[in-house]
Amino acid sequence: xxxxxxxxxxxxxxxxxxxxxxxxxxxxxxxxxxxxxxxxxxxxxxxxxxxxxxxxxxxxxxxxxxxxxxxxxxxxxxxxxxxxxxxxxxxxxxxxxxxxxxxxxxxxxxxxxxxxxxxxxxxxxxxxxxxxxxxxxxxxxxxxxxxxxxxxxxxxxxxxxxxxxxxxxxxxxxxxxxxxxxxxxxxxxxxxxxxxxxxxxxxxxxxxxxxxxxxxxxxxxxxxxxxxxxxxxxxxxxxxxxxxxxxxxxxxxxxxxxxxxxxxxxxxxxxxxxxxxxxxxxxxxxxxxxxxxxxxxxxxxxxxxxxxxxxxx
Numbered sequence: 001x002x003x004x005x006x007x008x009x010x011x012x013x014x015x016x017x018x019x020x021x022x023x024x025x026x027x028x029x030x031x032x033x034x035x036x037x038x039x040x041x042x043x044x045x046x047x048x049x050x051x052x053x054x055x056x057x058x059x060x061x062x063x064x065x066x067x068x069x070x071x072x073x074x075x076x077x078x079x080x081x082x083x084x085x086x087x088x089x090x091x092x093x094x095x096x097x098x099x100x101x102x103x104x105x106x107x108x109x110x111x112x113x114x115x116x117x118x119x120x121x122x123x124x125x126x127x128x129x130x131x132x133x134x135x136x137x138x139x140x141x142x143x144x145x146x147x148x149x150x151x152x153x154x155x156x157x158x159x160x161x162x163x164x165x166x167x168x169x170x171x172x173x174x175x176x177x178x179x180x181x182x183x184x185x186x187x188x189x190x191x192x193x194x195x196x197x198x199x200x201x202x203x204x205x206x207x208x209x210x211x212x213x214x215x216x217x218x219x220x221x222x223x224x225x226x227x228x229x230x231x232x233x234x235x236x237x238x239x240x241x242x243x244x245x246x247x248x249x250x251x252x253x254x255x256x257x258x259x260x261x262x263x264x265x266x267x268x269x270x271x272x273x274x275x276x277x278x279x280x281x282x283x284x285x286x287x288x289x290x291x292x293x294x295x296x297x298x299x300x301x302x303x304x305x306x307x308x309x310x311x312x313x
Contacts (some may be wrong), residue, residue, distance in 0.1 A: 204221070
């Protein structure tokens with residue numbers, strides 16, 4: 001049986017923009033936050049190259065460097081950062097139990113900032129060129145492909161929205177759809193079909209992303225005819241969905257069918273008192289670093305008020 005080893009006022013699970021922002025606010029409010037970084041310290045931005053859309057960086061910044069800045073700021077205010085990951089939780093009573101391997105931590109408040117992970121196709125070349133022309137976020141990276149030809153994989157609303165976004169920037173957008181029809185809503189389908197520089201290739205799957213130091217093309221296959229050909233592109237976007245990293249909470253918190261945690265609208269509060277959510281674990285709409293940071297701030301403020309109301313100092 002795990003034995004409680006310590007009791008903390010505020011425990012933060014995850015360390016992307018949401019987790020670090022929550023830590024900065026919580027630490028400055030004297031909540032003495034303890035953060036468990038998870039398997040990917042710094043979150044999704046650590047596998048991003050150039051970040052140009054985060055305010056305050058007029059020349060842009062590399063994703064890993066930006067997360068280093070977040071970390072240093074959280075540490076400056078004495079956040080206790082631990083490079084371990086949470087293996088389970090028990091929210092049946094207060095203080096809440098959080099399990100880290102064989103250790104149990106009791107927490108008066110818990111801020112979840114576990115983020116989400118992009119789903120990938122599983123091509124070796126996709127991972128090799130990730131950040132060098134391969135991306136899972138058109139809104140983040142589309143700007144780098146202005147006036148170029150790109151391809152996007154996916155058939156849902158997100159893929160259609162991202163294709164429309166890319167079409168405003170790029171000369172040509174190939175949309176690769178595995179089936180003979182799209183899953184996207186009718187309105188989104190009409191939008192992409194009526195955009196002159198989007199070409200939808202149905203029954204089409206990518207086999208290999210080509211290129212050495214950057215993307216130079218994609219080899220595709222028609223899964224009806226078996227015909228293969230190469231599209232000359234410089235950007236390859238994957239939009240087949242994201243999976244929130246929320247499995248350890250499924251017995252305790254409400255979530256939608258994909259696993260995004262549900263909060264009281266306009267707050268970071270879950271249905272369990274003292275448990276708050278920030279960032280991409282609860283956000284399937286925006287999924288940006290700046291919105292994640294904003295909800296990290298909200299979660300810390302909500303947690304601070306909760307602790308004050310409970311008289312926990």
